[in-house]
Amino acid sequence: MKKILVYGYGNPGRQDDGLGILLVEEIESWAKAKGFESVETDSNYQLNIEDAYQLNKYDIVIYADASIEDIEQYKLEEIVPELNPNFSMHSVSPAFVIGLCKELYNEIPVSYVFHIKGYEWEFMTDLSERAIANLEAASVFLKTQIESFINEQY
Amino acid sequence: MGQKITIEPVTRVEGHGKVTIHIDNDGNVNQTRLHIVEFRGFERFVQGRPYWEAPVLVQRLCGICPVSHHLAAAKALDVIVGAGTGDGLTPTGEKMRRLMHYGQMFQSHSLHFFHLASPDLLFGIDSDPMTRNVIGVALANKDLAVQGVMMRKFGQEIIEATAGKKIHGTGAIPGGINKHLSNADKDHFLNGKAPMNIDNMISWSQDALEFFKDYHSKNKGIIDQFCEFPSSHLSLVRKDGALDLYHGVLRAVDKDGNIILHDIDYQDYTKYIDEEVRAWSYMKFPYLKEFGKQAGWYTVGPLARMNTAEFIDTPLAQKEFQLFKDYNEGKPSHKPMHAHWARLIEILHSAEKMKTLLNDEDLMEGELVAKGKKQSEGIGLIEAPRGTLFHHYKVNEHDQIDMCNLIVSTTNNNQPMNNAVNQVAVREMSKKPEITEGMMNAVEVAIRAYDPCLSCATHALGQMPLEIALFDQNNKLIQKKRNV
Numbered sequence: 001m002k003k004i005l006v007y008g009y010g011n012p013g014r015q016d017d018g019l020g021i022l023l024v025e026e027i028e029s030w031a032k033a034k035g036f037e038s039v040e041t042d043s044n045y046q047l048n049i050e051d052a053y054q055l056n057k058y059d060i061v062i063y064a065d066a067s068i069e070d071i072e073q074y075k076l077e078e079i080v081p082e083l084n085p086n087f088s089m090h091s092v093s094p095a096f097v098i099g100l101c102k103e104l105y106n107e108i109p110v111s112y113v114f115h116i117k118g119y120e121w122e123f124m125t126d127l128s129e130r131a132i133a134n135l136e137a138a139s140v141f142l143k144t145q146i147e148s149f150i151n152e153q154y
Numbered sequence: 155m156g157q158k159i160t161i162e163p164v165t166r167v168e169g170h171g172k173v174t175i176h177i178d179n180d181g182n183v184n185q186t187r188l189h190i191v192e193f194r195g196f197e198r199f200v201q202g203r204p205y206w207e208a209p210v211l212v213q214r215l216c217g218i219c220p221v222s223h224h225l226a227a228a229k230a231l232d233v234i235v236g237a238g239t240g241d242g243l244t245p246t247g248e249k250m251r252r253l254m255h256y257g258q259m260f261q262s263h264s265l266h267f268f269h270l271a272s273p274d275l276l277f278g279i280d281s282d283p284m285t286r287n288v289i290g291v292a293l294a295n296k297d298l299a300v301q302g303v304m305m306r307k308f309g310q311e312i313i314e315a316t317a318g319k320k321i322h323g324t325g326a327i328p329g330g331i332n333k334h335l336s337n338a339d340k341d342h343f344l345n346g347k348a349p350m351n352i353d354n355m356i357s358w359s360q361d362a363l364e365f366f367k368d369y370h371s372k373n374k375g376i377i378d379q380f381c382e383f384p385s386s387h388l389s390l391v392r393k394d395g396a397l398d399l400y401h402g403v404l405r406a407v408d409k410d411g412n413i414i415l416h417d418i419d420y421q422d423y424t425k426y427i428d429e430e431v432r433a434w435s436y437m438k439f440p441y442l443k444e445f446g447k448q449a450g451w452y453t454v455g456p457l458a459r460m461n462t463a464e465f466i467d468t469p470l471a472q473k474e475f476q477l478f479k480d481y482n483e484g485k486p487s488h489k490p491m492h493a494h495w496a497r498l499i500e501i502l503h504s505a506e507k508m509k510t511l512l513n514d515e516d517l518m519e520g521e522l523v524a525k526g527k528k529q530s531e532g533i534g535l536i537e538a539p540r541g542t543l544f545h546h547y548k549v550n551e552h553d554q555i556d557m558c559n560l561i562v563s564t565t566n567n568n569q570p571m572n573n574a575v576n577q578v579a580v581r582e583m584s585k586k587p588e589i590t591e592g593m594m595n596a597v598e599v600a601i602r603a604y605d606p607c608l609s610c611a612t613h614a615l616g617q618m619p620l621e622i623a624l625f626d627q628n629n630k631l632i633q634k635k636r637n638v
Contacts (some may be wrong), residue, residue: 013213013322021321044320045220049269050306104293104300116272123199123211 002059002149005109006142007051008043010066016131018120019138020064023116026139027146039146047092052100058109060149062142063094066131067115075115076139076145081108105124112143173597175579182584186576188568188601189435197558206328208558212545213322218607221234221258221313221323222538225251226543228326229401229534234549236526238330239421240401246520253511254325255317255536256504259399260355261309262539263456263501267362268302271494275369279376279596287636293518297363301358303617305501308355312508313527315339328329332521337518344512352509355472357500366498373551377491381600383573384488385408386442386451387458388566390537391417394594395464397475397503399537405462406452411486415442418534423544429561439568440561452568454541455604461486465631468510471503490603496606507540537618538563540605555579564606 011020020079317323
């Protein structure tokens with residue numbers, strides 16, 4: 001069974017910025033109820049260099065994040081190692097984490113970013129109404145996708 | 155033709171800012187400013203909220219140093235619930251908070267050194283930006299990069315074990331802490347499989363210091379002569395003059411090391427410190443009232459702490475502190491690049507402190523919370539990784555926050571950062587026919603020495619691309635450049 005990490009990042013104190021975190025909470029409960037022991041979850045305010053630590057032990061990593069991009073409700077995007085530094089390195093991109101993992105451990109998991117469309121970013125914990133709808137749709141989609149990943153053959 | 159060069163935001167600095175450099179008709183730099191360009195009022199946001207929410211609410215400021223805000227707010231609220239001004243907590247309450255704080259200091263400083271500073275040291279200030287980052291370090295010195303990653307990880311785990319969770323930690327509450335350390339966590343940190351245990355973290359902290367000292371011995375030009383200007387320095391110190399990152403009295407020394415702020419109780423800080431607003435920046439300029447707006451500015455942070463403290467109470471860090479003091483002939487260091495050295499000494503100190511605390515039974519048992527007579531006002535100070543952090547609250551009869559004032563570390567360093575940028579810009583960019591990437595990064599290196607967190611400093615949220623814009627004397631755009 002493939003070992004999968006779902007990692008949410010963002011600040012749930014900044015309204016829709018918490019979409020990735022809330023998705024991970026939902027996936028964690030769902031995986032536990034389903035008995036999917038190979039599905040692990042983690043979350044933080046942002047990604048940083050320590051997130052490359054032992055990342056190579058997973059087959060698949062999915063980074064869930066709120067998005068301001070022009071997408072519909074959500075988008076799953078496969079990513080490759082990226083060695084370009086961000087211009088503001090208080091956090092790093094998922095591709096940078098994967099790139100660092102590759103340099104440190106010489107192997108990387110198949111990696112995705114799961115973008116969930118957000119709209120409001122104020123000092124609030126409640127999601128905007130549209131973000132709530134996006135979170136629900138994204139959750140349904142990702143659960144199906146994870147089950148598909150689990151059943152894939154090596 | 156006079157020119158105005160803009161660098162925004164400054165790369166590998168927490169948050170966002172920009173630098174404008176004005177060049178006159180003769181090609182000389184005649185004005186340099188570090189600007190903060192976004193603002194959202196967190197201090198007003200918390201008004202009307204129940205005071206006990208503050209230690210969690212303040213973590214919304216940014217995700218860079220939430221633990222420092224969490225603890226500073228909790229310390230202010232200790233006063234409000236009558237638990238004293240830093241010395242009234244139960245042994246368990248204070249020691250758990252200290253462990254959380256040393257974990258934060260350890261991971262934050264490790265990130266700065268391995269991720270932000272070491273690339274400049276390893277590859278040079280004018281090297282290709284594409285290699286001047288932690289992946290470049292990994293390619294050139296994998297052991298160093300692995301150590302940086304694992305030291306960050308260890309510090310994060312300490313925070314999670316004490317604060318309860320990584321996001322919006324709830325560990326520190328008004329009057330104390332909400333949990334003990336579990337025996338499993340204690341055993342993990344003390345006796346975990348190598349290299350993830352505290353003894354190894356101490357050893358790696360020493361290795362990082364040796365790396366820096368070796369580099370320093372071979373590159374004195376960069377470390378000692380890159381930038382230098384006289385400054386006063388301010389920090390908390392323990393009552394006996396020891397370095398204390400969690401609590402103490404407020405001390406400032408002048409450029410010669412003479413004490414000019416005499417170990418005051420920080421509950422009285424408004425008698426001694428004020429903040430000036432300048433039209434061109436959202437970030438205020440704090441100063442010591444006694445010396446006025448022009449002369450009263452000061453530096454905070456690791457270098458300031460080395461300059462104000464008389465000794466360190468952990469043996470390995472004390473040995474390194476003495477080397478640092480001897481090198482500077484017992485006087486304050488005014489070299490911003492020495493902040494990297496100071497930061498490494500504090501990494502070692504924090505690791506030693508964590509080991510002592512992890513062996514302390516008070517973490518596993520004892521009263522968690524102290525209470526007393528409620529007060530209407532409280533001030534909490536802490537030495538955050540970037541320097542002294544002030545949280546000041548007033549609450550009304552309905553237990554709502556009426557007033558909040560935050561002076562964050564980066565705000566305290568506003569004037570010295572501007573001075574450092576100006577000095578480097580004058581040297582690197584005057585009379586030069588072309589502004590190179592290396593020159594631009596030299597300015598950023600000067601800022602990075604302070605490890606600023608600009609989103610905290612303005613209590614702001616926002617993202618901008620890295621943009622460099624060149625203007626003539628009439629503010630007409632000549633050139634615009636984005637790094638990414």
